[in-house]
Amino acid sequence: MKILVIEDNIELLKDIKNFLEVEGNICEIAHTYKSAYSKVGYFPYDILIVDIGLPDGNGLDIIKEVKKENIDAGIIIISARNAVGDRIHGLEIGADDYLTKPFYLAELNARIKALYRRKVYNGSREIFFNEIKIKPDSHEVFVNNHLLNLTKKEFDIFHFFVVNRHRLLTKEAIAEHLWGDHIEMADSFNFIYTHLANLRKKIAGSGGRDYIKSIYSVGYKFTDRE
Amino acid sequence: MNLVRKTNTYYLIFLAFLFPIMVTVDYYLIQYIVNSEVEEILLHESERINFHLVEEGTFPASNYLFETTPVSEDIAFSPKFKDTLFYEAYADKRIPYRTYEFIAQVHSQNVRISLKHVLLEINELILLLFVTTTLVLLVLVTGLFFINQKIYRWAWSPFFKNLTTLNNYDVAQKQSIHLEPSNILEFEELNKVVTSLIDQVKKDFQNLKEFNQNISHEIQTPLAIIRNKIVLLLESQNLDSKELQWVQAVYQETNKLSKIEKSLTLISRIENQEFKRLDSVDVRLLIENIMNNMIEMITFKKLKVKTNLNPVKIKCDLVLADILFTNLIKNAVQHNHEGGSIEMFLSEEKFEIINTGDESLIETAQLFNRFQKGNASKESLGLGLAINQRICELYGFRLDYNRQGRIHTFSLFFQ
Structure with a gap:
């Protein structure tokens, strides 16, 4: 898909661009309001990632412009201002999602894919990975066409892994994905460890391969590469 | 107590002290004035009688003269005033008189002459004074009251307007x-x-x-x-x-x-x-949502959960309510041990969450301070309860903590 990232910090912009390009997306960047404004006007994008605080303008105005011009693009706001007002206002004027800085790139990636699926396929598209099939809208996972019996959190973890395949997912990123922003759970890492063990067992029970690899002690990677 | 009532109270207290003082002072003052008037009359009368005696050799007609007694010449006598009671048949009682005695010569004979003048009765005087003083004070108090009311309304009006602003x-x-x-x-x-x-x-x-x-x-x-x-x-x-x-x-x-x-x-x-929004927050629903998000963690820790939640709505910002209850429930899960229990009760009055856990090392009062941790758990920042405390202060809620051995209780009172 084609993505435009509007963000004034060049370094963060490069991180996001690199991350998304590895996923096979075409990713363009704009670090001012002006350049973002002209790009949105000239080229079609599937997804816009918009930072609210730009040096020469407000990201919300770009969203308003996009909506006014009837441009059909999914919009995700990224903002360091964790103001509830901003979030509500952003969603009201037509943004689809809102992420507060600092976010994990894996989280942004998951949100982009979910949004894209909602927009283009009405959420009905299945995700395939070798012998694995995921139906995101009904929270179902099939291994060799055999439905796995997963708890909600197990599905969340697994889905998060599959959309971020071949990526290192730190335990912190997984925990935040599962419980949200302001929860720091003392036992969350143990919980993740145990649930991954359960998941592996369930997948193995349906004849699936173990794609979940532990990376040092910092996190996990879902991959079929060596 | 508002300003005008306070002022009036002070006036009344002041008058309560002033009243007996005024009556006493008035009493002695009027007695003194009456006495000196009477004495002046009697002195004047004695001068007149003396003059008549010298010029005419006889007693003049006098309303005040009531007794003449011849006395021997060598008795030393100086004129003097006295208070005496005389029985008056018409009133059938003794009535106070002021008397004046002096010596005069009648036909070269020394005579002691007594003059008398009736005095006001003391009881009557006191009563009179009491009544008049009370009347004066009553008029004064009523006047002051109305003036105060007027002043309160007029002069203080900008003050009260500003107070409202x-x-x-x-x-x-x-x-x-x-x-x-x-x-x-x-x-x-x-x-x-x-x-x-x-x-x-x-x-x-x-x-x-x-x-x-x-x-x-x-x-x-x-x-x-x-x-x-x-x-x-x-x-x-x-x-x-x-x-x-x-x-x-x-x-x-x-x-x-x-x-x-x-x-x-x-x-x-x-x-x-x-945070300005005042959402009507369905607390039971909120707690159920939070529990749903944590249910697997609870199962993972093998915690027994008992709840008794009545439908309750509170007015506050939904985001803050979410943080408040999430922190409380999260604490109960996090600081619990495997196989422990959590009990939750919700009523119009309060939300109570009781959980098993370790014996905390820190004092209850310090628990709500920033960076205060119940245990040295690495991931806990010790800010959750400090945040809760601020949220409670904002909405007038009260958060109490109670520990009995290994049982920890947080009570959140809504009003």
């Missing part, structure tokens, strides 16, 4: 405060002081708000970059174990820093009253 004023609003001007010097001065104070508070409020926004933006963006780079470093997979430990430590501390900043900014924003 101040009551309704919110430093978060854009326009500055406008106070009713007054021609009373003190009120005008009060207005000046209050206006400048409010301007200062307003400026501080704006500064703090801006600071909160800036610090979030300026710190969280670099933190995001640091974190992304660390993940790249970890993904490169050619670190030795020592380097790995360092990078991991940097990663953890970066996350901690980010969370601390978020929490402190949140506290600051609550204190700065930036």
